[in-house]
Amino acid sequence: MESKPMKKTDLTTDILLPLIKQETRRFRASLGHMLTTGAATIIVLSLFVYIFGDFIRDKLPGVDPALARDTLYLFAVFIIAISAAVTARAAKSILYAKHGWIAMLRTFGLRVDRLRRQSVSAGIVLLATENIIVCCLLHSYMGGFKTSHAVIALLTIPSAVFYWRVRGPRTPAVAHTSHHSCQDTTKDPLFSWRESRVITGSWQGSSLRVLAALPILSGTVSLAGHAPIELALVSSLAGGIILSWTVPFLVAEDLKATWIERQAAVGHDQWIGAWQKIFWGWAKAIFTTTVVLYLVSFAVIYSVPSGASSPKTPDILTLALSKALLGGLLAAFPIWMAPAFIMQIDGRRVLTNIVLLTLIGLFAGTALIAVPYLAPMLYLLHREAHRYQRGRFARGSYN
Amino acid sequence: MAHTIETTNLKRAWPTGFKLGPINFTALEGETIAVFGKNGAGKSTFFQLLSGSVDRTDGEIRILGHKMSPDATTLRRRVGYLPQESTLPDWTTPDEILSYAAKLLELSDPCAAVETELKRWDALEWRHRPICKSSHGMQRRIGLAVAMIHDPDLLILDEPFNALDIVNSRTLSQLIRDRAARHKTTLISIHTPLLAAELCPRSILLENGQLSELSAWPDLPLLERASLIETRFFGGTR
Secondary structure (H helix, E strand, C coil), X not given: CCCCCCCCCCHHXXXXXXXXXXXXXXXXXXXXXXXXXXXXXXXXXXXXXHHHHHHHHHHHHHCCHHHHHHHHHHHHHHHHHHHHHHHHHHHHHHHHCCCCHHHHHHHCCCCHHHHHHHXXXXXXXXXXXXXXXXXXXXXXXXXXXXXXXHHHHHHHHHHHHHHHHHCXXXXXXXXXXXXXXXCCCCCCHHHHHHHHHHHHHEHXXXXXXXXXXXXXXXXXXXXXXXXXXXXXXXXXXXXXXXXXXXXXXXXXXXXXXXXXXXXXXCCHHHHHHHHHXXXXXXXXXXXXXXXXXXXXXXXXXXXXXXXXXXXXXXXXXXXXXXXXXXXXXXXXXXXXXXXXXXXXXXXXXXXXXXXXXXXXXXXXXXXXXXXXXXXXXXXXXXXXXXXXXXXXXXXXXXX | CCEEEEEEEXXXXXXXXXXXXXXXXXXXXXXXXXXXECCCCCHHHHHHHHCCCCCCCEXXXXXXXXXXXXXXXXXXXXXXXXXXXXXXXXXXCHHHHHHHHHHHCCCCCHHHHHHHHHHHCCCHHHCCCCHHHCCHHXXXXXXHHHHHCCCCCEEEEECCCCCCCHHHHHHHHHHHHHHHHCCXXXXXXXXXXXXXXXXXXXXXXXXXXXXXXCCCHHHCCHHHHHHHHHHHHHCCCC
């Protein structure tokens, strides 16, 4: 019997069309959730601008224009990188998932080299689409930048991020063994199990820790170079919020295999308590580091004579210490608060939780910068949030 | 004999529209019960409710004479549950997972329990190998070991024979028989009528969220039991 020649794959009909259909179905299935999250985000952001708009408008004119431009540059780079990472994540799940289209087409016996070429084409299409969306979003905002800078940024950053994220199936998020053994005499296995996996295992956790250190360091360094204190405080808050993004990644990874804990009758309070204990440790570490950095910056300001007159009043020490403590608090509170909010919607939804934590960080952080005496409110917010999500771990449909 | 499981008008509704129940069901001490049903009939939901993994919408569940709920910590530790998708954490080893489970369950001698389970499931050689580098069958065996490490009074197994090789299938069958001999109750979701006929003196059927007893099953010889299931699913006379 004569065998038919193997059909060549077609980029449009075999890959792009099914992908678009798949994504449309996924979009339709989560439309309600997305609309609710989107509407809530817009409401909370509008509220944020309404409440803190005057305060922000009052403080921004004091910032040096060159410094403001550099900060906007950094922010644009950050937005481009993050959006590329989000697109790459989607592309990776489509292209490399065990039950994805590419895997399925491979089982049909289609030629691997051709599939690979067409996967790259599909990746380029996704990347171009993402770039167009980012360009539209940042159009008015990036108008002040040089065209050549904007073009280089839009060509290089997403490509680099995309390549890094989509280059192929890699090790899972938690990539090291936890070195537990039955002979360990730990009193809190829930905590030690997570701690060993968090500290040594997660590449997302490690990347975000490095990313969070950048704004905190640049803020305090710019403070030493006589930049306004508000800029340093906002940088600390940004660092704190970025660090808190670690929590959604780790918790989502953890929830993939919680049946072991659930069948051992571990309740919500114990489970979330273990995470809270870990991030309380992180919060203490980032608080101490940030306070020390601020104090060093203040020491530089007041010990090195500058052209501008330094405020050499007797209460300089009090002022420096209070600002350093505020900076430390801004950097530390988002990660401390994160476990209290992580199960409010769905612990498995990383992006939703990142948005949620960012909004909470923005709200509470700006309020703290405006009125530092509001700090005790954080405790109340934390306590109430924990109370509101109680039982979600034990009652959810997590595996 | 005492009741191990007793449900009264048990109901559970999911946001997707699927409804389970009302279910009135009892299982006696030492019984081994096969649960049949098509995919999506509600077997996993029923098992999650019995093990306290999810909360009921209505009705009551009593396990070993006590009310079962997700908060019934002490009671839940007397139940072992292997879900259908027993995903294990990546890059951990069988030794670590079993040690962790033993410590969570506060076993008096965790090392002995870990050794027993590794030996029983023929995993001693693989004990320090990352789980994501192991076969699907090995992962299933470690899942079974986690569910059984504390020798629970009630064991609920959701499709436990999936991915098991012939040797380990026999190990599991023998364990289930041993449990029955020690008056411990076991509920198994199963899709192989002959295996169920051999292992389970009683069987129930879940269809569209409703439970019915296969009342003729206990009195039938082995092959007739399998034929009863064939008839229920594919029609014809018996």
